[in-house]
Amino acid sequence: MSATMLSPPAFAADSVPLQIIVSKDKQSLTVYEGETVVARSRISSGKAGHDTPTGIFSILEKRKYHESNIYSNAPMPFMQRITWSGIALHEGNVPNYPASHGCVRLPSGFATKLYGLTERGAHVIVTDADVVPQRIEDVVLFSPRKPLPPGTLMTDVDLRTASIKASPKKPVEVAMNVAPANPNRATDALPPQPDDLEEAQTHALRILITRRTDRETLMDAQKLLEEMGFETGGSDGYVGPLTRSAVAGFKRWKGLKQTGPMISGEFIDALYASAGQPKPPAGQIMVRQNFEPLFEAPVGIKAPEVALGTHLFTVDKIDRSIESADWHAVTLPNVLSDATMKRLGITMAADAKLPGAAKAALDRIEISQDVRDRIETLMADGTSVTINDESLGPETGKGTDFVTLTKSSKSEMVAVQDIGSTPAAEPRAKRSIIRYQGGVGLY
Known part of the structure; x- marks a missing residue:
């Protein structure tokens, strides 16, 4: 059978956390509730030159009908997107071998049932060899x-900003340290x-x-510099003119060399010593x-x-x-x-x-x-x-x-676009595509 629903009652329950595991080697998809298999299906993943990327994903978007904006408006019924760069689960032709342009194709009957049973946020794991939850x-x-x-919902833990990157035109979103039950902390929040x-x-x-990463190291350095009276423009982990000026000013104060990496080990050691804090x-x-x-x-x-x-x-x-x-x-x-x-x-x-x-x-x-x-x-x-x-x-x-x-090997190229530590931009209908080795999906 192309697809098997092993445990329909499990699907009928409200908000049951499901986990979808796709094996490229076996050309199969298995749905788990905990360690219990509740559904299986054969699939067709990306063909040579259009490999389906492997890793840990989640369902970002669901559409009962979608057309590819890459491959001549090819139909993609019961589409469940797992990346904004073009990879999805959807109904399609499922031969007994990889044949898609990167997506995971599902048999029509199974695609319909799976679409009705999943929610946005459900995990999708794509691997070469099959794996099993333990x-x-x-x-x-x-x-x-x-x-x-x-x-007591919010603790006194010292939290960093919750925004990925602060915009100069928008207010910075901050994970507030609000603890109304603590009389030693002033707050206007309810x-x-x-x-x-x-x-x-x-x-x-x-x-x-x-x-x-370097971003987190810089975020904490910016915070310590601000506590010492330097202006960094915010502790967002990104280098701007104010941060450069603050780092240079601190180095002059401590007699550190200005050449070489801006955030050097010598700078970090001196910064935390001056702040009287242990390094993170x-x-x-x-x-x-x-x-x-x-x-x-x-x-x-x-x-x-x-x-x-x-x-x-x-x-x-x-x-x-x-x-x-x-x-x-x-x-x-x-x-x-x-x-x-x-x-x-x-x-x-x-x-x-x-x-x-x-x-x-x-x-x-x-x-x-x-x-x-x-x-x-x-x-x-x-x-x-x-x-x-x-x-x-x-x-x-x-x-x-x-x-x-x-990655399954050191030579494998997951993405040819070098994005570094900067997260992907906000998804848009028309946006630059992150291209995996051989191409992208959406069919």
Whole structure:
């Protein structure tokens, strides 16, 4: 059979978190509820020269009927987009081999049923070899908190700006440090009401744990410079004239050389010493909800010279009354280039085939209690945690969850457009296309 619905009752339930795994090797798609298979289908992925990218995605947009804006208005019924650059699940011709221009084609009957059962935000994992979710328990994983009294939704944790990039023409969106129940903090905000908390707890969180990039290092440096009286133009992680002037001024003050990298190790050491603060840890945690940034904060990574690997953890069956939940993990092969390993200070690669690789990565993560409290207060069924080494990928931007692209070999070119650490721009009907090796999808 081209498609099999193994467990219809599971689909009938409201808001059941589903996870879709596409295997390019097997040309198959499997739908999971936790570790239970509820549907299977054959598929047709990208043909040679138009390979379907591999990685961790989520459904960004759904349309019952869509036409390709790349390939002569080719029809794409029951389209479920997983990247803004042109990759989607949709109904189409499904021979017994890869035949699409990058998308994942589904048999007509299955495409219709799957469309009616998924929601925006559902995870779609695309791999070469098939992977299977496994039940996992670990003290690092978040546990749902019992309902808290009004006024404690926001903690005193020091949060960074929630905007990806500040616009000079628009106000900066800030993750506010509001704690009305704390008499030592002044605020004009009203305490969050129980109904607001319940509403927040119905939306799954998307959490990324990764290594700090140059952007995060600069964000924290800008904040410390501002606390010392320098004007940086905001702690957004982007270099502007004010930031350059502030860094140069600090270097003159401390007698540091002005030549070489602007943010050097010598500069960072002197900055934190002057501020009387320890240097931040090697990692960071970033949180989104409803495709919007919520907050981010530093986290520790033990043995940072060892690669973390690429893992996705998802939770369901949350019961706040007894503070319990079921977590499942998937580990994806992801080969880092020599240049990437050198840039990140990694001397030992991760091995996705090792038993317990996901748990081993979790056990190296150190998360502050303030950050943990906030996540455990807000987490809902379907909340997920991605762990990777490469931070934000080029497909992560406004209107997306965290998208992680993976590579099966060091020679594989995932994207020929060099975007660096700048996230993708806001999606538009007509926008530049991020081109994968051989081309893009949308049919």
